[in-house]
Amino acid sequence: MKDRLAHNLQATKQRIDAASERYQRAPASVQLLAVTKTQPVEVVREAYLLGQTQFGENYLQEAIAKIGALSDCNISWHFIGSIQSNKTKIIAEHFDWVHSVDRLKIAQRLNEARAPMPTPLNICLQINISEEESKSGISLEDLPELVAQIKQLPHLRLRGLMTLPAPSSDFASQRASFAPIKHAFDALNAQGAGLDTLSMGMSDDLEAAIAEGSTMVRIGSAIFGARPTKGAG
Ligand SMILES: *Cc1c(COP(=O)(O)O)cnc(C)c1O
DSSP: OHHHHHHHHHHHHHHHHHHHHHTTOOTTOSEEEEEOTTOOHHHHHHHHHTTOOEEEESOHHHHHHHHHHTTTSOOEEEEOSOOOGGGHHHHHHHOSEEEEEOSHHHHHHHHHHHTTSSSOEEEEEEEOOSOOTTSOOBOTTTHHHHHHHHTTOTTEEEEEEEEOOOOOSOHHHHHHHHHHHHHHHHHHHHTTOOOOEEEOOOTTTHHHHHHTTOSEEEESHHHHOOOOOTTOO
């Protein structure tokens, strides 16, 4: 198990390096966020001991337990799951980053809850390009106004954009779902938004995301193996 984890982590880094080179990205411009939802705390610790320091979690209760159990480790914790407004306080108090901010009300509540802490909370705005009703995320049309509003919140630091496109096994269509996010990111920066993070790409589409300018890939199953399907057991 331990050897397999080391192997998978190394192989994932090699995929990131190979894609960065192929698509002429600056060296070290793509960070690896290890997604540890459903993984036990011992596995997270193993990955940490192998040198991984940034971890992403989706489910709040599970995450809070792991954050507590690993408080002796110098880990940067990223919340990437959907946010219920009554959970903003606990999120703001325990995480370093939140990738899944998708409305002003959530941002305002995170800002308020973060106020007593010495550093602002890093956030990304989750964009929904597939325009599926069921998926969370804001539309690109609503983005500039939300950015302007969030810029006013002193305890949040707006770092960039995140997206979670509908799965596709076709490389060209994977790229096509990431491209508009990169375009919006560049347009915001041209107006002085100062964003440095594009959170795009998972186990099955990291190459396409890197081709389209991702600066942080969120990788779970390629490192930790397939997750049990939700609801089983
Ligand atoms: C689970 C998850 C990931 C990781 O997905 P894999 O396909 O296992 O790499 C990335 N981002 C989000 C938002 C997730 O929920």
